[in-house]
Amino acid sequence: MKNLVLVIACISICATSCTSNSQREIQSEEKEPYLRWVGDIEFDAESDNSDFQLCYSDKDIRQYFNFSKGVQYKGEKPAIIQYFMENYQAVSSKKSGLLRIRFIVNCKGETGRFRIMSMNADYQPMDFEPQISNQILKLTKQMEGWLPIEMDQMDNMKLDYYQYLIFKIHNGKIIEIMP
Amino acid sequence: MKLYLAIIFSFISFLTLAQPNCNYFLHVGDSLKYEACKESENAQGFYQFSKEFQMVMDNALEIDSTYSYAYRAKSVAYLKSGDFLEWKRLIDLAVKYDPIGNLGYRASCRHQFFNDYGGAIVDIEKLSKMTHEDIGHSANGVYHLEVVRALCYRGLGNNDKAIEIIENQLASDDYLVGIYDYIHLGVLYLEAGEFEKAKSNFENQQDYNDLAENHFYMAKVLKAQSKMADAKIELENTITLYEKGYVMHDSYVYPADKIYWSMIEKEKEDLDQ
Numbered sequence: 001m002k003n004l005v006l007v008i009a010c011i012s013i014c015a016t017s018c019t020s021n022s023q024r025e026i027q028s029e030e031k032e033p034y035l036r037w038v039g040d041i042e043f044d045a046e047s048d049n050s051d052f053q054l055c056y057s058d059k060d061i062r063q064y065f066n067f068s069k070g071v072q073y074k075g076e077k078p079a080i081i082q083y084f085m086e087n088y089q090a091v092s093s094k095k096s097g098l099l100r101i102r103f104i105v106n107c108k109g110e111t112g113r114f115r116i117m118s119m120n121a122d123y124q125p126m127d128f129e130p131q132i133s134n135q136i137l138k139l140t141k142q143m144e145g146w147l148p149i150e151m152d153q154m155d156n157m158k159l160d161y162y163q164y165l166i167f168k169i170h171n172g173k174i175i176e177i178m179p
Numbered sequence: 180m181k182l183y184l185a186i187i188f189s190f191i192s193f194l195t196l197a198q199p200n201c202n203y204f205l206h207v208g209d210s211l212k213y214e215a216c217k218e219s220e221n222a223q224g225f226y227q228f229s230k231e232f233q234m235v236m237d238n239a240l241e242i243d244s245t246y247s248y249a250y251r252a253k254s255v256a257y258l259k260s261g262d263f264l265e266w267k268r269l270i271d272l273a274v275k276y277d278p279i280g281n282l283g284y285r286a287s288c289r290h291q292f293f294n295d296y297g298g299a300i301v302d303i304e305k306l307s308k309m310t311h312e313d314i315g316h317s318a319n320g321v322y323h324l325e326v327v328r329a330l331c332y333r334g335l336g337n338n339d340k341a342i343e344i345i346e347n348q349l350a351s352d353d354y355l356v357g358i359y360d361y362i363h364l365g366v367l368y369l370e371a372g373e374f375e376k377a378k379s380n381f382e383n384q385q386d387y388n389d390l391a392e393n394h395f396y397m398a399k400v401l402k403a404q405s406k407m408a409d410a411k412i413e414l415e416n417t418i419t420l421y422e423k424g425y426v427m428h429d430s431y432v433y434p435a436d437k438i439y440w441s442m443i444e445k446e447k448e449d450l451d452q
Contacts, residue, residue, distance in 0.1 A: 076441070124264075162260065
């Protein structure tokens with residue numbers, strides 16, 4: 001009988017505890033709508049190339065500006081502009097706005113986990129025609145000049161980092177590229 | 180001079196990110212904002228991209244949803260990651276609850292990160308109408324907002340207006356010249372074909388904050404005036420400064436009129452022909 005009481009008591013405590021924990025988790029989820037850092041890109045098995053590997057873990061990915069070296073691309077901005085001028089085919093469109101592609105550059109200069117965001121001139125979400133967005137995404141994926149950020153303070157250790165490109169598009173033409 | 184400029188630059192940059200003095204809100208009888216402000220002090224030490232930082236600011240906004248500083252503080256990570264949608268939503272709220280304190284900041288970010296020239300001009304001109312005080316500097320402290328406005332007019336193709344604004348700003352009393360002001364004005368004159376005015380500005384830049392860029396564009400002016408030997412000397416000066424790292428720099432974006440090695444190589448080829 002004593003054992004039965006003990007078992008019931010344990011189950012009750014466990015049930016209460018589990019309930020509290022799950023409630024805490026729910027509260028925690030409601031309270032923490034954030035990943036480690038704003039803008040972190042988690043691996044998506046459905047859309048991301050599994051061949052792309054980070055050199056370190058997700059929690060070690062930095063931002064391109066973290067070491068005040070600016071954008072690290074072979075040939076710098078003129079090379080980026082030239083690449084898109086030579087390869088982007090303007091599309092007939094009445095849409096204008098910004099299209100951002102954000103991605104990760106690993107310590108070998110390889111890229112992956114590309115994500116698209118776009119807006120109109122009023123900062124409202126707007127999708128460009130797939131002929132525009134898919135074309136720019138494909139071209140961005142094919143860029144080969146990204147350089148790893150080297151950390152001077154740690155024997156030029158090469159790091160993984162987030163980078164983005166923003167395309168200012170007017171009627172289907174790329175008129176400016178940022179940053 | 181460089182040290183002096185660096186100190187000024189750092190000071191202004193620091194000011195733009197400074198946590199408000201919470202006692203101010205007590206002084207004006209706004210205890211709710213005081214509580215929100217005290218809560219936001221708990222973000223000290225957290226990286227502005229981190230969830231901890233964002234959650235502290237969310238807590239501050241739960242106390243007072245009109246606390247503009249928290250919206251602006253939250254917006255920074257979105258700005259720097261190029262998330263124009265969330266950045267704009269947050270910074271608009273900061274502007275809504277404190278337009279004078281945030282319009283200039285929003286304007287300079289629109290210009291610096293998104294090349295939103297029209298939006299930046301509207302913000303700056305609106306701010307000018309709202310205050311008789313100096314309208315202040317860009318978020319990074321590099322430019323006076325009037326110079327930002329000029330660069331935006333240039334972005335829209337109105338170079339005459341840009342020249343007029345910068346000239347007026349340089350002529351205004353007690354104006355502390357920005358570290359790149361003369362380069363931009365010189366390039367505007369170069370593009371307008373007013374070579375003597377362009378040269379004068381590049382000489383001013385050399386005296387004030389000598390960079391590879393002022394020598395590079397000086398070489399272009401001299402080339403346009405068929406003074407090839409002098410142009411080659413200026414290009415050599417460009418290379419010397421470039422190799423020492425004395426160039427226009429912005430950690431986040433490529434600044435307007437910045438030069439790149441490929442531009443120097445092309446200019447060298449042209450002059451050697």
